[in-house]
Amino acid sequence: MNHVLAFAIFGVDWQFLKPYIVIGLAFGGVYALSGVGLVVLYRATGVLNIAFGAIGAAGALIAYYIVNHTSWPHWLAYTICVVFGGLTNLAYGMIFGPAFSRRDALVKMMGTLGLALILLGLMAWRAPAGGAFARFLPLGTTQTRYTILGTSVSLTQLIALLLAFAITATVTAFLRFTKLGTAMRALADDREVTAMLGVPVRRVEAAAWFGSGLACGAAGLLLPDLLTSLDYSALTFLVISSLAAALIGRLRSLGATLAGGLAVGVAQAILSPYTSVSAYRSAAPFVLAIVALLYLSRHRVVTVSRAAG
Amino acid sequence: MRSRYLRIGLALTAVAAVAMMVVALANSAGPVGSGTASATKATCGKGTGKKATGTPIKLGGIDMLIPGVDFTTIGKTANAYFQCVNDNGGVNGRPIKYTLYTEQLNPAQEAALARKLITSDKVVGVVGNTSFAECGTNWKYYKSKGYVVIGAGVQAECYSTPSFAEVNSGPRYSNVGAAQALIKAGAKKLAIASPDTISAYADGGPALVAKSHNIPVKIFPTHLPVTDATSQLLQMYQFAGDGGGILIDFTPDTAPAFMKAAEAQGIVDKVLWGSSTPIANTFMSGQFSPTFDGHLWIDNEFSNVDPKVGPDSALMFQILQKYTKIAPQAFAQMGFLDAKFAVNALLSIKGPITAKSYNAAVRNLKNQKSDILCKPFYVGNIPYHIPNNTNIIVDYKDKNVVVRTGCTDFQAVDKAIAQTRKWEKQFKLN
Numbered sequence: 001m002n003h004v005l006a007f008a009i010f011g012v013d014w015q016f017l018k019p020y021i022v023i024g025l026a027f028g029g030v031y032a033l034s035g036v037g038l039v040v041l042y043r044a045t046g047v048l049n050i051a052f053g054a055i056g057a058a059g060a061l062i063a064y065y066i067v068n069h070t071s072w073p074h075w076l077a078y079t080i081c082v083v084f085g086g087l088t089n090l091a092y093g094m095i096f097g098p099a100f101s102r103r104d105a106l107v108k109m110m111g112t113l114g115l116a117l118i119l120l121g122l123m124a125w126r127a128p129a130g131g132a133f134a135r136f137l138p139l140g141t142t143q144t145r146y147t148i149l150g151t152s153v154s155l156t157q158l159i160a161l162l163l164a165f166a167i168t169a170t171v172t173a174f175l176r177f178t179k180l181g182t183a184m185r186a187l188a189d190d191r192e193v194t195a196m197l198g199v200p201v202r203r204v205e206a207a208a209w210f211g212s213g214l215a216c217g218a219a220g221l222l223l224p225d226l227l228t229s230l231d232y233s234a235l236t237f238l239v240i241s242s243l244a245a246a247l248i249g250r251l252r253s254l255g256a257t258l259a260g261g262l263a264v265g266v267a268q269a270i271l272s273p274y275t276s277v278s279a280y281r282s283a284a285p286f287v288l289a290i291v292a293l294l295y296l297s298r299h300r301v302v303t304v305s306r307a308a309g
Numbered sequence: 310m311r312s313r314y315l316r317i318g319l320a321l322t323a324v325a326a327v328a329m330m331v332v333a334l335a336n337s338a339g340p341v342g343s344g345t346a347s348a349t350k351a352t353c354g355k356g357t358g359k360k361a362t363g364t365p366i367k368l369g370g371i372d373m374l375i376p377g378v379d380f381t382t383i384g385k386t387a388n389a390y391f392q393c394v395n396d397n398g399g400v401n402g403r404p405i406k407y408t409l410y411t412e413q414l415n416p417a418q419e420a421a422l423a424r425k426l427i428t429s430d431k432v433v434g435v436v437g438n439t440s441f442a443e444c445g446t447n448w449k450y451y452k453s454k455g456y457v458v459i460g461a462g463v464q465a466e467c468y469s470t471p472s473f474a475e476v477n478s479g480p481r482y483s484n485v486g487a488a489q490a491l492i493k494a495g496a497k498k499l500a501i502a503s504p505d506t507i508s509a510y511a512d513g514g515p516a517l518v519a520k521s522h523n524i525p526v527k528i529f530p531t532h533l534p535v536t537d538a539t540s541q542l543l544q545m546y547q548f549a550g551d552g553g554g555i556l557i558d559f560t561p562d563t564a565p566a567f568m569k570a571a572e573a574q575g576i577v578d579k580v581l582w583g584s585s586t587p588i589a590n591t592f593m594s595g596q597f598s599p600t601f602d603g604h605l606w607i608d609n610e611f612s613n614v615d616p617k618v619g620p621d622s623a624l625m626f627q628i629l630q631k632y633t634k635i636a637p638q639a640f641a642q643m644g645f646l647d648a649k650f651a652v653n654a655l656l657s658i659k660g661p662i663t664a665k666s667y668n669a670a671v672r673n674l675k676n677q678k679s680d681i682l683c684k685p686f687y688v689g690n691i692p693y694h695i696p697n698n699t700n701i702i703v704d705y706k707d708k709n710v711v712v713r714t715g716c717t718d719f720q721a722v723d724k725a726i727a728q729t730r731k732w733e734k735q736f737k738l739n
Contacts, residue, residue, distance in 0.1 A: 019543050019574075134565040136596070142573050154573060228538050228569035233376055272540040273547075279532070 018151040020269045026157035026226055027241075028265020029164035030219050034238060035245030035257040036168050037215030040175075041089075042251045043188035044208030045097060047108045049089070050239050051116035055213065056220025057235035058119050059084040061127050063221065064137045064230055074140070078221055085217025086210045093209030098202075101191075116236065123232045135230035142225055160222050167215060168258040175254075180207055241265070244285030248292040256292075264288055341627040342393040351620035353393035353628070354400065354652055361399025365406035366662055368651060369426040370437035370460070371419065374411040376534045378504070378560050380439040382635055383461055384409035386625075386644025387437035389632035390652070400655045400662070408432065412440060414506065419446040427454055433667040436651040437644055438473075439463065441506045448472040456664070457671045457688060459650050461643035465510045468695050469725065474671065474688040476646040477639075478610040478697045478719070480511035480558050482726075483585035486608030486700045486719040487556055488515035491583040494606060496554030498525045500545035502567070503558040505530035511558055511585075517722040531559075538566035539574065546576050556583035561638065564588045568597050577604055586610045586700075590638035594705040605704045606713065610697055611642045611681045613712055619680025621645070642681050650677055650686055676739050683716035685739035695729045696739065 034052055042048050059081040066077035092115055100108045127135075141155035175181035183204045186194040195201045223238060224230040241264050248260025264285045271281035342353030370387065372380040388407045395404040408430055410422045419442065426432050427450075435451065438444075438460035444467035451458060451472035462468055462475035478486070480503060488499060499519045503511040508530035519526035527548045529541060545555050557567050564584065571577050582605045589609040612618045614637045616626040625645045629635050654670040655662060677686040683699040702713040721727040733739055 016547065020540060023537075023539050023543075134562050136565060136569055138569065138573075145575060152575060226539075227536065227566070228573065229535075229563075229566040231376075231534055231536075234534060234536050269537070269540055272537055273544050282536075 015150070016273070017270060018149065020273060021266055022148075022151055022153050022157060023226075024266035024269030025262060026160040026265070027269065028262035029160035029162075030222050030226065030238070030261075031241040031245045031264050032164040032258045032261025033160075033167055033215055033222075034219045034242035035249065035261045036164075036171055036254050037212035037219075038242055038246040039249055039251055039254060039257050040171060040184070040215075041208050041212035042246070044184040045093065045101075045108075045187070045205050046105055046191075047093075047097070047100070047112060048105065048243075048246075048251070049112045049212065049216075050109060050243070051092070051112040051119065052212075052216045052219075052242060053236040053239035054116040054119040054123075054232075055085050055088050056216045056223065056238065057232040058088070058123060058220075059217045060137055060220040060224050060230055060235060061123060061135075061232060064135050064224075067137065078139075081221045082214055082217035085215075085220060086213035089213025089216060090206060090210040093205060094202075097205055097209070116239075120232070120236055127232065135224075136228070137221070137224040137230045139221075139225045156222065156225050160226065163218065163222075164258060164261065168254050171211075172254050180204060184208055241268075241285045244289040247289040250293070250296060260288065260292065340396050341631045342397050342624060347620075349620055351624040353390065353397045353624070354656065355398045357398030358396075359398050361395045361397075361402055361404035363399065363401075363403035365404050366400055366655065367406050367408070367430060367432040368434050368436050369408040369410070369430055369432040370435060370647075371410045371412055371422050371426070371440065371443055372438065373414060373440035373443065375414050378441070378533060378562055380461075380560075380640065381409065381411055382638070382640035383439045383644040383647065384437040385633055386629065386635060386641045387648035387651075388644075389628050389635075390645055390648035392632050393628050394648075394652055400652065403662075405652070405655075407436075409437065412443065414441055416442060416446045419443045420450065423447040423450055427456065427664075433662060433664045434459075434651060434654070434671065436460065437647045439640075439643070441504070444470070444473055454664075455668050457668050459647050459654075459671060459688075461640075461647065463507055463511075469693045471692055471694075474674075474686075474694040474696065476650070476682070476686060476697060477586070477643055478695070478700060480507060480585050481514040482695070482698065482719055483608045483610055483700065484511055484515040484556060484558050484583075485518055485722055486702065486717075487583035487585060487606055488518040488554075489720055490606035490608065490702045490714070491554035491556065491581050492518065492522050492524060494554075494581050495552065496524070496549075496581045496583075498527075498549045498553040499556060500527050500529060500549040500553065501556040501558070502529040502531050502541065502545060504563075505532050514722050515556060518720055521720070521722075531563075533563060535563055535566050539570040542567050542570045542574065542576075546574070546580060549580055551579050552581070554581045554583055558585040560587045560640075561590070561593055565593070565596060568601065572597075572600055577601060581606065584608070586639045589703050589710050590614050590636065591708070591710060592636045592638065594710050595708050598705040598708045602706050603704060607703045607710075608719070609639065609701045609703045609710075611639055611646075612683070612701070613703060613710055614638060614642065615710075621649070621679045621681050625681070646679060646681055646686065649679065650674060653677060675737070687733075687738040689732070689736055689738050691732050691736070693725065693729075695725060696733075698726055698729060 063077040063081035066072050139156050144155040183199045245257050245261035249257030267284040268281045272278045343356045343358035346352045370384045372384040391405040391407045412418045435458045438458050448466050448470040458473045461477045462479045467473045501512045512528045516526045584607045589607045616623040657670050658666050674688040686696050699716050699718050703710050704713050
């Protein structure tokens with residue numbers, strides 16, 4: 001049945017598509033993980049952090065340096081990569097967050113663009129690409145492979161997918177059942193009222209910046225392995241697919257963000273073997289986001305009033 | 310008090326004497342590239358060991374630098390060779406001043422830079438150019454100005470116009486050599502991938518080889534930088550099948566993504582792997598050996614990157630170590646040869662060194678031997694130049710690059726190759 005359905009939809013057999021779906025789900029897991037981080041931060045602070053990919057890339061380069069140029073254990077390098085994401089995000093939020101807090105969302109977002117450009121410049125300066133200096137940050141888990149439904153799947157791919165589900169479930173529970181989570185939700189609804197009710201706004205925002213930064217660091221660690229190269233520009237633009245996932249979740253729903261991330265990953269992967277459309281697969285995140293937004297807003301009514309004259 | 314000053318003075322004198330002795334001992338070892346050239350020793354220019362101080366001779370070059378491909382290694386190595394020449398007497402006492410520009414695959418920029426070099430910078434010669442597109446953009450301009458560029462080529466115009474004399478075979482012919490080797494090793498199908506900007510030319514050659522052997526072939530033009538190496542590799546594997554051949558034609562910036570993907574997918578030993586020259590270096594073998602040991606058929610347009618191969622190879626390693634941070638690799642061999650032959654042309658000039666005399670000297674280059682090449686380099690007054698038409702096949706073993714088969718003529722898939730080999734005999738070019 002699966003074979004028939006896949007053939008009817010894609011014009012190819014199931015066996016042909018399976019490995020691409022596995023690749024897409026793994027990438028989708030990373031997009032979803034980043035998307036959830038973006039949504040949590042946006043809900044708590046109103047900031048759409050487009051430096052997300054650049055922070056992850058910088059963390060990955062630090063881990064690369066530690067793995068290849070020091071005798072420190074690899075686990076420490078990976079931990080530093082994740083923690084770097086959290087601390088950098090936190091530092092930006094604490095230094096610039098208050099200054100931007102009363103500005104509109106676009107200005108807040110442009111502030112993070114500045115951070116992305118600074119990080120990109122630093123990476124290009126300290127770790128220029130080119131020559132015989134291709135970089136890799138392979139994880140040991142990639143060597144462990146399983147055969148699932150007749151397709152080879154690496155442990156890293158499984159981790160990427162399962163981590164997305166685990167983080168989404170944990171963050172959802174955290175927002176619903178903990179005091180800090182409730183405070184974050186309250187901040188998302190009305191910052192001024194929340195502050196007047198005695199909620200320590202700065203502390204709650206700091207938790208959001210740090211938590212979303214950890215997600216960003218984790219994505220920065222997983223993506224070079226899945227991409228099979230540590231290309232900081234590719235990692236920096238990871239934010240595009242993650243942003244699409246977050247938009248599919250309307251910057252509110254973590255479950256929809258997870259589904260959006262997976263959909264973006266799978267759509268990009270299964271388009272790649274089709275020569276006629278593969279050149280356009282990078283547009284998949286935008287197309288999916290637009291379709292999802294149009295569908296989700298189908299019952300909304302736009303009211304136009306004429307000013308009394 | 311006086312005796313205290315005396316003691317300090319004596320101590321300082323002793324330190325200075327020891328320092329001078331150390332400097333003298335260091336100098337007695339001689340700078341890189343100095344001495345007398347012989348069958349076992351190569352020198353930079355005349356190898357005098359003295360710094361050149363005269364009026365600089367201006368040379369320049371243009372290398373492409375885009376995400377995923379960095380050709381500046383070639384110009385930088387050429388510049389290192391010129392610095393070595395300058396430290397060894399220069400060209401009859403005159404140092405070489407080399408200007409290297411980078412371009413981003415932009416025809417307007419390429420055209421502007423060529424004009425800047427020739428009309429503003431007033432270089433007498435253009436050396437060390439490598440780009441996906443610069444030959445096509447500038448060959449007519451160079452021809453109109455009477456310049457012949459000694460460089461390393463990529464696209465068709467580098468090998469089909471009189472304006473370029475490339476020290477390498479280029480991706481088309483390197484891929485031809487690799488395809489031949491894969492078919493000889495038993496590949497029954499061939500999947501080939503090159504950057505999409507050069508795919509039609511670079512992959513056309515090996516496709517002709519496959520067709521001449523009735524072997525199914527499929528080309529996978531690849532947009533750079535690569536963001537989905539695993540997906541593309543799976544497509545290539547699905548076409549080639551177990552025992553088939555996968556030929557990748559990428560620089561060390563990009564090829565590793567495919568090789569890492571092959572490792573991750575567990576298909577390294579399921580197909581025969583072919584490649585053009587750029588991955589034939591110990592940086593890459595260090596990364597991919599032992600996984601790829603015995604599975605690679607890399608066409609190398611030059612001798613193995615090893616200082617023991619001969620005097621030029623040894624000198625290249627010394628120059629790279631002293632003047633650059635560049636790892637020994639094929640692109641360094643290209644830059645070394647570009648600069649060496651340019652200096653040979655300069656040294657052959659009797660009289661004033663001008664753009665006219667330099668480019669005439671370049672056209673007169675014949676039988677330029679180097680242990681880095683299978684056959685001597687030449688330029689000559691012929692309509693196009695493909696002097697590097699004999700390659701070797703290498704593989705990885707124990708973190709090193711090892712030779713599978715020695716110098717072999719690659720298949721004359723184009724009439725130009727057969728014609729070139731005729732001219733070589735007719736005009737005694739090498």
